[in-house]
Amino acid sequence: MRKTIYDIARAARVGIGTVSRVFNDHPRVAEETKRRVLKVARRLNYSPHPHARRLAKQKSFTVVAVVPSFSSYFFVEILQALHDGLRHYDYDLLLSGLDYPQQTHLSLARVLDEQRADGALVLSLPIMRDLRNVLEAAKIPLVLVDTYDPAFNSVSSDNVHGAFLATQHLTKLGHKRIGMIAANTSSPPARDRLKGFKKALAEHKINLRPEWVKISRSHKLDGFTYEAGYQLMQAFMEMNSRRRPTAYFVSSDVQVVGALRAIEEAGLRCPEDIAIFGYDDIVPAEHYGISTIRQQIGEMGKSAVALLMERVTNGESKVVHRRYEPQLVIRRTCGTTQGSRSASNGSFE
Amino acid sequence: MRKTIYDIARAARVGIGTVSRVFNDHPRVAEETKRRVLKVARRLNYSPHPHARRLAKQKSFTVVAVVPSFSSYFFVEILQALHDGLRHYDYDLLLSGLDYPQQTHLSLARVLDEQRADGALVLSLPIMRDLRNVLEAAKIPLVLVDTYDPAFNSVSSDNVHGAFLATQHLTKLGHKRIGMIAANTSSPPARDRLKGFKKALAEHKINLRPEWVKISRSHKLDGFTYEAGYQLMQAFMEMNSRRRPTAYFVSSDVQVVGALRAIEEAGLRCPEDIAIFGYDDIVPAEHYGISTIRQQIGEMGKSAVALLMERVTNGESKVVHRRYEPQLVIRRTCGTTQGSRSASNGSFE
DNA sequence: CTGAAAGCGCTTACAG
DNA sequence: CTGAAAGCGCTTACAG
Structure with a gap:
């Protein structure tokens, strides 16, 4: 049978109020009494009834x-x-x-x-x-x-800043043609990441091309999904290779995984042909070598x-x-400095 | 202020016991009374206090x-x-x-x-x-x-049977050289999947080569991880290509994702060069085209x-x-019937 | 069918 | 410091 405060009180020769006080760390209980009560309680394997406690409290x-x-x-x-x-x-x-x-x-x-x-x-x-x-x-x-x-x-987490850092990193690598795969902007993080992206481009005087920003309209997890990443990147892959970005900021790592798939299917490689920056640093990101933003x-x-x-x-x-503050996690997918290629590509812009 | 059963009782001109009975679907309450109580309760936005109820009950x-x-x-x-x-x-x-x-x-x-x-x-x-x-x-x-x-x-879920089905499917595609990537056998599902694998080989009279069964020793999620899949497949990739399996049963889809990575890094392709069968049908499995076993x-x-x-x-x-009963989900990674290759390969065994 | 009352296991002013 | 008692908001035999 379950033990109650009465059992303890009786066995410890005190009133039930005292037992209660002991269990509530009431300041004015004699050390000696406290010890005695606790000892008995342990012996009888007592623990206060949670619902009774909640009701009374x-x-x-x-x-x-x-x-x-x-x-x-x-x-x-x-x-x-x-x-x-x-x-x-x-x-x-x-x-x-x-x-x-x-x-x-x-x-x-x-x-x-x-x-x-x-x-x-x-x-x-x-x-x-x-x-x-x-x-x-x-x-x-x-x-x-x-x-x-x-x-x-x-x-x-400062999503605007995180997206800014990611995008900025791509510019620092020498990219001038940067696109974005965004999640449904009904989600606040999605919105902020888009904002940070734009901010970084503006600050680095890179032109924002509307057709280079693809936004998911999905309501399934607001487009933070494999499918969304895959489909949007596919859309990019269908563009003429000379008229599409060399680097992409993708609003989440899950989407990156989908995007990588689309890139591979298009016969291209990441980071050799295309640089990618993700967001979230989900567990598998490390394994894929996704450059990303870590939220703490x-x-x-x-x-x-x-x-x-x-x-x-x-x-x-x-x-x-x-x-x-989100943190940059540089891994494989964003590649390294664009050498001559970026220079020549850049000059087209 | 929170409403109690007393408030309702007073307003409905009944005793508190009656109110309680109404909320407990007691069989013997007059329809008329019940209606009156519920009406008042709704008006006063009453809901029984969960902890009091739990204590009393x-x-x-x-x-x-x-x-x-x-x-x-x-x-x-x-x-x-x-x-x-x-x-x-x-x-x-x-x-x-x-x-x-x-x-x-x-x-x-x-x-x-x-x-x-x-x-x-x-x-x-x-x-x-x-x-x-x-x-x-x-x-x-x-x-x-x-x-x-x-x-x-x-x-x-019948893991033995699921593994059996997966492995059997590989044999039906014509594979004779079948390996397995297993999770830590301290986990019951891991153990059963290994058992089902062996059973299928035995039943189809295919030799079980101990070096073709690699078992994770990891304690992190019992080896049901990307890393484990990656590392074990890497070990396979280091074997001479003529002396390693053409098909693999992998004990979970997460591991498959890691394994695919190792295959890719080895410059091979799935399913063209290597057939893979997974387990679990996790959400991203569809996207990867992983042939797998779905647990309901x-x-x-x-x-x-x-x-x-x-x-x-x-x-x-x-x-x-x-x-x-687990169900077969056939997608891309297990490939299709082995044509001449399987025939000739098979003859080596 | 329904009300009054005891009880569920605690907490906590109030006295002392 | 500590005990006796009321109270937290319900449920449920017991009478009627």
Whole structure:
């Protein structure tokens, strides 16, 4: 039979209040009493009933993570980081998956309504009006991860800057003809990466050719998929080789893998014929030798949890934005300095 | 302020017991009363407090999933399936990740001890003695997913048969020289796939050459990784081309991706020079054109949840084993019938 | 069919 | 420092 606080109290010859205080690290319990209670508790293999505790404390000791999708490397990694972080706080992680992004606010509203969570982590979702209303109505701490909205705490990565770095690197290698494969711009990261790309071209006085920027319209993971990368690169491959880019910034590594496939099928090689720069540094990126931008996912996860827990436990309420700097990871696919070829090619431009 | 059952009772002019009965679908409540209560509840936006309910009912309405690792496609997909399935039952899914497989039994013991779950789903773990003890001691329903042990309910896929089908397909294409890249045999699926491979060779009277079976010793995901596939295939590539297999059964698609890379680096092509058969049908497999074995992951997840919930809610207790038949998915990498080449090659053996 | 009351296992002011 | 008691929001025999 499960042991209760009464069993411990009896065996330790104290009142139940004292047992409770011991387990709640109440400051005013005599050392001696505390020791005795803990000893008995251990002997009887006691642990407080979580739901009773939650009811009495009027707290759920649970955090919800609202995730748009399970099936991408990024989410798996960030989820893992969040899960690990939460362990230190003895909080449970409740997953709230979404079938349709449109229902985010509904599913979240329900969770918050039922007071099933003391805090929320909202991943990668564009903050639309419906969602913002729910979030503002919910009087619980929350932090946005991988998105940004001035009104809420957030931990995000500077996608504009990351894309800028990647593109700039391509220019430094001597490329003048640079294209981009972008994800659906309904996704904030996709939008920012496109922005960073444009910014880098502008800053290096390289002409932006509209036909050299191909944007996925897919709604499946907002085009952050193999298929999207493959198809868009195929479109490039169909262009006359003298009239297409020599280098490409691709908005995610998953897309790069698809793109590489298209390049190979076109009988070309990367990086010999075509330079590629990706984004995300997903696990397999190393193996493919993809030059990419690393987001500090583990750090972001830890930081998001810490931020949230400060608010949940200390009642801290100032809105904070933490922005992580992405890092360049140079590997094979971007190639090395364009020698004479770039010079001559460049002169055509 | 949060509404309680008392608010509803007062507004609906009934006792709190009646309100409770309405929300618990108690059979003997007058239709008229029920309607009135529900109407008021809706108006006041009431929903029962989950923890109070759990405390009073002495049930956690939660299921734990013990997962060895987040970072693989397989787990993500199975998790997604479990999560979806659980929704229909209004049960929460509690994740219990593991840092070290060795502590599985400890982390599980803790959860069960604290009565934080009414049932458990244990994924892909080899059932060792420690774990078996914990599971047997826990008097809660549980089902094994993707593993098998005679003592517990299980939903698994017939890995022996899947590997058999894959290997047999290679023989049917005319291959006589067939090798295998296997994962660490400490993993039950890895072991079974190796077994199925051997069985198919035996049945088709093809000689098993020990040096043509390369087994990963990695502990990282038991060798179900890009790296393992890459390295083992590299080892094959270093063999004299006349003395190595013309076809390979690889124990997972992730490994295939690594293997393809090694093949490419060796200046060979798949399927023209080398035929490959994978396993798992992970999302990107389609894109690579990997011929593979599909496990019915979605089905398995649904079925596991259903099995568990029958036990949790109906108290059903017979031990049941559900085995899913894997399916052949023929794509590019295994090539087509070996023409004259296979004939002549075959004659060397 | 329905209400009043005890109980689920804790927490926490209030006295002392 | 510590005990007795009320309260957290439900559920469920027990009467009626």
